[in-house]
Amino acid sequence: MSTAATRPTGPDHLWSVDEHLEDVLTTIRPLDPIELQLLDAQGCVLVEDVMVPLSLPPFDNSSMDGYAVRVADVAGASEEFPAVLEVVGDVAAGAAELTPVGPGQAARIMTGAPLPPGAEAVVPVEWTDGGLGEGPVTGMRARSLAPEGAEGHVRVHRPAEARAHVRARGSDVKAGDLALEAGTILGPPQIALLAAIGRGTARVRPRPRVVVVSTGSELVQPDEELGSGQIYDSNSFALTAAARDAGAIAYRVGAVVDDADTLRATIEDQLVRADLMVTTGGVSVGAYDVVKEALAHVGDADEAGGGVDFRKLAMQPGKPQGFGSIGPDHTPLLALPGNPVSSYVSFELFVRPAIRTLMGLPDVHRPRATATLRADRALGSPKGRRQFLRGAYADGEVTAVGGSGSHLIAALAHADALIVVPEDTESVEPGTEVEVVLLG
Ligand SMILES: Nc1nc2c(c(=O)[nH]1)N[C@H]1C(S)=C(S)[C@@H](COP(=O)(O)OP(=O)(O)OC[C@H]3O[C@@H](n4cnc5c(N)ncnc54)[C@H](O)[C@@H]3O)O[C@H]1N2
Numbered sequence: 547m548s549t550a551a552t553r554p555t556g557p558d559h560l561w562s563v564d565e566h567l568e569d570v571l572t573t574i575r576p577l578d579p580i581e582l583q584l585l586d587a588q589g590c591v592l593v594e595d596v597m598v599p600l601s602l603p604p605f606d607n608s609s610m611d612g613y614a615v616r617v618a619d620v621a622g623a624s625e626e627f628p629a630v631l632e633v634v635g636d637v638a639a640g641a642a643e644l645t646p647v648g649p650g651q652a653a654r655i656m657t658g659a660p661l662p663p664g665a666e667a668v669v670p671v672e673w674t675d676g677g678l679g680e681g682p683v684t685g686m687r688a689r690s691l692a693p694e695g696a697e698g699h700v701r702v703h704r705p706a707e708a709r710a711h712v713r714a715r716g717s718d719v720k721a722g723d724l725a726l727e728a729g730t731i732l733g734p735p736q737i738a739l740l741a742a743i744g745r746g747t748a749r750v751r752p753r754p755r756v757v758v759v760s761t762g763s764e765l766v767q768p769d770e771e772l773g774s775g776q777i778y779d780s781n782s783f784a785l786t787a788a789a790r791d792a793g794a795i796a797y798r799v800g801a802v803v804d805d806a807d808t809l810r811a812t813i814e815d816q817l818v819r820a821d822l823m824v825t826t827g828g829v830s831v832g833a834y835d836v837v838k839e840a841l842a843h844v845g846d847a848d849e850a851g852g853g854v855d856f857r858k859l860a861m862q863p864g865k866p867q868g869f870g871s872i873g874p875d876h877t878p879l880l881a882l883p884g885n886p887v888s889s890y891v892s893f894e895l896f897v898r899p900a901i902r903t904l905m906g907l908p909d910v911h912r913p914r915a916t917a918t919l920r921a922d923r924a925l926g927s928p929k930g931r932r933q934f935l936r937g938a939y940a941d942g943e944v945t946a947v948g949g950s951g952s953h954l955i956a957a958l959a960h961a962d963a964l965i966v967v968p969e970d971t972e973s974v975e976p977g978t979e980v981e982v983v984l985l986g
């Protein structure tokens with residue numbers, strides 16, 4: 547992997563949101579395809595055209611529980627003048643041996659069972675006396691309780707056209723047809739089709755394995771006792787959940803203390819199961835900014851442009867960011883800022899599209915919309931930085947939720963959109979049309 551970190555920008559260059567995103571998306575390539583079991587391929591992108599090896603249905607079969615008959619035998623039948631036919635046996639779904647239906651005969655047939663030779667149509671059981679010699683019945687009795695239903699005579703009360711209630715061989719798809727084309731995303735209906743044509747596996751781009759590492763000596767695992775100056779680690783949970791939501795197989799690594807050697811060792815250990823590494827915290831300008839310390843000078847020895855580049859973005863929240871690659875496989879790494887809202891917003895804007903690029907998905911971005919800002923007063927925004935405020939969106943309107951502080955986790959939990967305030971806008975009046983990112 548090479549990164550645009552080598553572009554001639556200089557350490558003081560303030561990257562725009564779009565430049566950083568472009569760097570990420572032009573660097574990260576879709577994962578190599580593999581053959582996966584059908585259910586493991588759910589949500590993945592198919593990379594081959596799949597042809598239909600056999601027609602569906604594979605044979606003419608009944609769409610109703612009823613009687614397989616010859617058309618001429620039931621012509622003009624009515625309840626008053628029923629056609630009386632000899633029942634030659636049962637045809638259940640899965641039956642391999644089929645008794646032919648001759649003139650004056652019928653076979654009792656179940657939904658999905660093959661149409662026996664000689665039969666031309668199926669009359670539903672409700673159009674007959676079910677072999678009981680009385681009026682129309684509503685169904686059949688279980689074979690185990692009434693085996694005599696497979697013999698004797700049946701009175702048919704209505705005529706049937708040729709092929710009535712018969713599902714023709716190949717009426718769904720024909721052998722040689724294209725079942726699914728390369729590029730299809732395998733949702734449940736597509737998985738149904740692959741299974742129906744007998745395919746147990748599919749060649750797809752796999753879900754990326756994403757390892758999330760949070761950093762900070764102040765962080766404590768939820769459910770444990772908080773000591774003085776400590777807080778619970780929420781970022782690793784938020785980002786692992788977000789990675790899963792984006793389609794990844796995500797692994798959460800508990801918070802690593804602010805020690806560069808410990809962090810380097812942890813990342814090295816984790817590389818074996820990572821297609822993408824995400825860290826949070828330690829990328830700012832403090833004396834304990836461990837991610838920067840641990841990774842800033844770790845390059846990919848054998849590839850120019852490797853290593854992690856730390857940069858400032860013209861964005862709020864999410865100003866400090868790191869991006870690059872590490873380890874022998876040049877595993878891409880995004881280092882997100884530690885403030886909880888900053889890390890989440892950064893994930894939405896950069897990591898989610900990266901995950902979806904790795905999956906080969908055509909649509910890597912969240913949908914956006916235009917909405918009318920509902921607010922009591924104007925919203926302020928820092929000049930020169932693209933601001934992403936949290937909002938609640940409904941029916942073409944968006945309301946700001948909480949303020950712009952990057953620590954406001956509770957407000958984030960009540961938002962379903964990000965309000966985008968452009969770099970050159972310092973104040974947004976109520977009633978203004980704004981762009982929103984819909985978080986789904
Ligand atoms: N002098 C300056 N200070 C700061 C600047 C700056 O430009 N000059 N930038 C600020 C901005 S903007 C951000 S964003 C943060 C980013 O800092 P780090 O990425 O180094 O993050 P930390 O210092 O480790 O943590 C920041 C904040 O977030 C809390 N945190 C960290 N990890 C977690 C977690 N897993 N779960 C919950 N909360 C977490 C941490 O306790 C801090 O409060 O830097 C500003 N400073």
Ligand code: MOO
Pocket residue numbers: 861862863864865866883885888889952
């Ligand atoms: O840019 Mo920081 O990410 O605002 O809080």
